[in-house]
Amino acid sequence: MLKKMRILIGLVLIFCSVCLAWAEIPSEPLEPSRDHRLSTRIINKFVTQLHYIKSELNDERSEAIFDRYFEVLDPNRSVFTAADIVYFEKYKKRLDNFLKDAKLEPAFEIFRLFQKRRQERSDYAIGLLKDNFNFNKVDDYVIDRAEGPWPKDKNELDALWRQRVKNDILNLRLDHKTEKEIKNKLSNRYKTSSRRFSQYNSEDVFQLLMNAYLHTLEPHTAYFSPRVSENFKIDMSLSLEGIGAVLKGEDEYTVVQKIIPGGPADLSGKISADDKITGVGQGRNGEIIEVIGWRLDDVVDLIRGPKGTVVRLHLENDKSGSSGKIILITRNKIKLESQAAHKELIKIPKTNRKMGLITIPTFYLDFEAYEKGDPDYRSTTRDVARLMGELEQEGVEGIVIDLRGNGGGSLSEAISLTGLFITSGPVVQVRETSGKLKLNNDPDDSIAYNGPLAVLVNGYSASASEIFAGAIQDYKRGIIIGEPTFGKGTVQTIIDLNRYAIFPGSKLGQLKITMAQFFRINGDSTQFRGVIPDINFPTASTAKDRGERAYDNAIPWAAVKPAKFNSYGLGITRLDLLIEKHKSRIAIDPGFRFLSKQAKKIEEIRNQKIISLQESIRKNERENNKKEQLAQLNQFRSSRGLSPMTDLDDDDALKEEDNSIKSIMAREAAFILEDMIDLQKQRVINRLTQKKPYPEGPQQVL
Numbered sequence: 001m002l003k004k005m006r007i008l009i010g011l012v013l014i015f016c017s018v019c020l021a022w023a024e025i026p027s028e029p030l031e032p033s034r035d036h037r038l039s040t041r042i043i044n045k046f047v048t049q050l051h052y053i054k055s056e057l058n059d060e061r062s063e064a065i066f067d068r069y070f071e072v073l074d075p076n077r078s079v080f081t082a083a084d085i086v087y088f089e090k091y092k093k094r095l096d097n098f099l100k101d102a103k104l105e106p107a108f109e110i111f112r113l114f115q116k117r118r119q120e121r122s123d124y125a126i127g128l129l130k131d132n133f134n135f136n137k138v139d140d141y142v143i144d145r146a147e148g149p150w151p152k153d154k155n156e157l158d159a160l161w162r163q164r165v166k167n168d169i170l171n172l173r174l175d176h177k178t179e180k181e182i183k184n185k186l187s188n189r190y191k192t193s194s195r196r197f198s199q200y201n202s203e204d205v206f207q208l209l210m211n212a213y214l215h216t217l218e219p220h221t222a223y224f225s226p227r228v229s230e231n232f233k234i235d236m237s238l239s240l241e242g243i244g245a246v247l248k249g250e251d252e253y254t255v256v257q258k259i260i261p262g263g264p265a266d267l268s269g270k271i272s273a274d275d276k277i278t279g280v281g282q283g284r285n286g287e288i289i290e291v292i293g294w295r296l297d298d299v300v301d302l303i304r305g306p307k308g309t310v311v312r313l314h315l316e317n318d319k320s321g322s323s324g325k326i327i328l329i330t331r332n333k334i335k336l337e338s339q340a341a342h343k344e345l346i347k348i349p350k351t352n353r354k355m356g357l358i359t360i361p362t363f364y365l366d367f368e369a370y371e372k373g374d375p376d377y378r379s380t381t382r383d384v385a386r387l388m389g390e391l392e393q394e395g396v397e398g399i400v401i402d403l404r405g406n407g408g409g410s411l412s413e414a415i416s417l418t419g420l421f422i423t424s425g426p427v428v429q430v431r432e433t434s435g436k437l438k439l440n441n442d443p444d445d446s447i448a449y450n451g452p453l454a455v456l457v458n459g460y461s462a463s464a465s466e467i468f469a470g471a472i473q474d475y476k477r478g479i480i481i482g483e484p485t486f487g488k489g490t491v492q493t494i495i496d497l498n499r500y501a502i503f504p505g506s507k508l509g510q511l512k513i514t515m516a517q518f519f520r521i522n523g524d525s526t527q528f529r530g531v532i533p534d535i536n537f538p539t540a541s542t543a544k545d546r547g548e549r550a551y552d553n554a555i556p557w558a559a560v561k562p563a564k565f566n567s568y569g570l571g572i573t574r575l576d577l578l579i580e581k582h583k584s585r586i587a588i589d590p591g592f593r594f595l596s597k598q599a600k601k602i603e604e605i606r607n608q609k610i611i612s613l614q615e616s617i618r619k620n621e622r623e624n625n626k627k628e629q630l631a632q633l634n635q636f637r638s639s640r641g642l643s644p645m646t647d648l649d650d651d652d653a654l655k656e657e658d659n660s661i662k663s664i665m666a667r668e669a670a671f672i673l674e675d676m677i678d679l680q681k682q683r684v685i686n687r688l689t690q691k692k693p694y695p696e697g698p699q700q701v702l
Contacts, residue, residue: 068212082152360403384417403457427471453673455481473534582675
């Protein structure tokens with residue numbers, strides 16, 4: 001059975017002249033289904049037999065599941081009362097037995113009360129909007145109550161929500177909204193939030209329960225409902241079949257957020273950003289169903305469909321002032337290029353030398369196309385190999401691989417991508433549930449690029465990113481730059497539960513289960529600790545609540561025997577010189593000064609648990625923060641010869657600044673790579689002339 005499993009790392013319209021058919025939002029009783037019970041039994045079996053950490057489903061686990069379920073439903077402890085928790089404690093040590101027997105009713109009972117309590121809170125909040133709040137008296141609002149006590153009763157709950165509503169009103173007052181605007185905006189906000197929870201279906205509740213259960217094992221084992229499974233497939237293949245539009249929920253409407261270039265929506269020229277989709281019909285003549293008030297996922301399900309089929313949309317746009325229109329779009333395969341690897345040329349000032357930057361947002365592989373033997377299947381390795389060839393044609397002297405924010409993806413892609421930079425050898429060691437240690441090697445002896453290499457990482461570079469960065473560092477094939485990585489060193493297998501269905505038409509979803517831990521070829525795990533860069537940027541956070549360290553049940557760090565491999569030695573014999581040059585440069589770099597100040601400010605905000613509800617204090621805080629932020633931003637703009645911004649409300653200018661801020665670290669990585677190239681060249685010259693390259697002293701080897 002295991003040999004057949006596919007291993008992937010998850011990480012991992014208003015009415016117009018055309019009538020629309022009225023339809024209720026799809027609803028069903030919130031009760032566990034036959035498929036949910038079957039899925040539970042299958043999941044229990046896999047967890048017991050295959051999970052990397054052997055554990056029992058017992059009373060202790062039951063208590064953990066109970067606590068986790070309530071934590072997921074009410075993370076800020078502002079919906080349930082202590083009395084509610086006490087009432088349900090009758091299940092606290094019995095959930096293990098219920099799960100073993102696939103009796104899921106208690107979890108659904110809890111969720112139904114959650115929906116009721118959430119509606120009560122929404123109604124109470126809306127009722128408070130007519131009150132006159134005093135914003136002059138000394139008053140505080142606790143932002144984070146995750147560790148606080150459950151409210152004793154409804155009176156305590158009301159007091160909490162009164163403070164919350166007061167804070168919401170104050171925020172809008174500080175944004176210069178009128179009293180009418182504030183009431184309308186907050187009323188819509190509370191109604192939308194309540195409606196979102198009221199639209200949860202049985203599949204959603206089952207997924208919440210299963211993940212509360214599975215996350216008590218460790219952070220990365222999870223259940224994917226059939227809908228989430230489809231989205232995971234899209235993320236891995238970077239393609240889907242639909243119209244090519246990114247949608248968002250806005251109040252009770254589904255709104256077009258952006259159009260994907262080259263997709264059917266774009267090519268039609270009939271649909272634009274900010275259009276509201278108020279009706280959807282299938283085919284050229286199918287009835288158009290009104291979707292106002294529907295949850296976004298349900299609308300998306302109606303719009304997506306097989307390539308070559310037709311969907312009709314009823315659109316409204318407040319800006320155009322039109323009374324609405326119906327458009328016809330033929331679905332097609334959409335390539336999600338924004339998540340694909342892409343390149344950029346970085347020119348070094350003064351010397352005008354060129355370095356290549358390849359950004360890899362995720363490790364993707366169109367597994368279905370690969371399995372079918374499609375010669376044009378999409379993968380990270382294939383795209384990066386092509387991009388490197390293009391950059392070499394453009395005359396770059398070195399290449400920076402940017403893995404910032406890359407949370408992982410396909411294990412096989414991490415291995416094959418590493419293979420582009422080495423001729424042969426091991427890439428990663430994987431220890432399975434059985435304890436067996438398996439060596440995963442570069443799949444071929446070819447090398448796509450043998451020039452100078454740097455890898456840029458940050459605290460959100462995880463899993464497959466850490467395999468690649470760790471291997472490049474161990475082989476001394478390149479230099480690792482940036483911040484310590486996330487620290488996810490476990491391997492998940494995606495199991496399609498439908499393969500074990502016993503009823504026709506069952507849709508069981510998928511199980512992502514931790515079945516192994518990976519180790520670098522030097523024997524170290526990246527688990528918990530991550531990959532430590534050769535050159536750390538000053539923005540690196542050492543906080544204990546970052547990355548894998550933030551999880552209270554993360555698998556601990558471990559080590560195994562190093563694999564046998566040959567170092568490339570393409571690093572530099574004096575890492576200290578590179579660090580010295582780097583520090584000298586960023587000390588006077590306005591960009592890094594700006595980043596350091598921003599990081600410090602973000603840390604202050606993260607640590608703030610209580611805020612004042614006194615308008616004068618909050619107004620001063622906001623004005624001072626805006627002045628400080630604007631001054632820092634303008635100082636950064638001035639260093640680039642740009643005129644100062646007068647406020648922070650210029651969206652186009654801020655978008656441009658975001659792109660400039662992202663390039664600060666990439667540019668410095670290119671500078672470091674240039675330094676490394678120069679030192680390597682000097683090293684060769686010194687060898688040829690038999691001169692000592694540097695004064696005698698301590699040396700560090702990459």
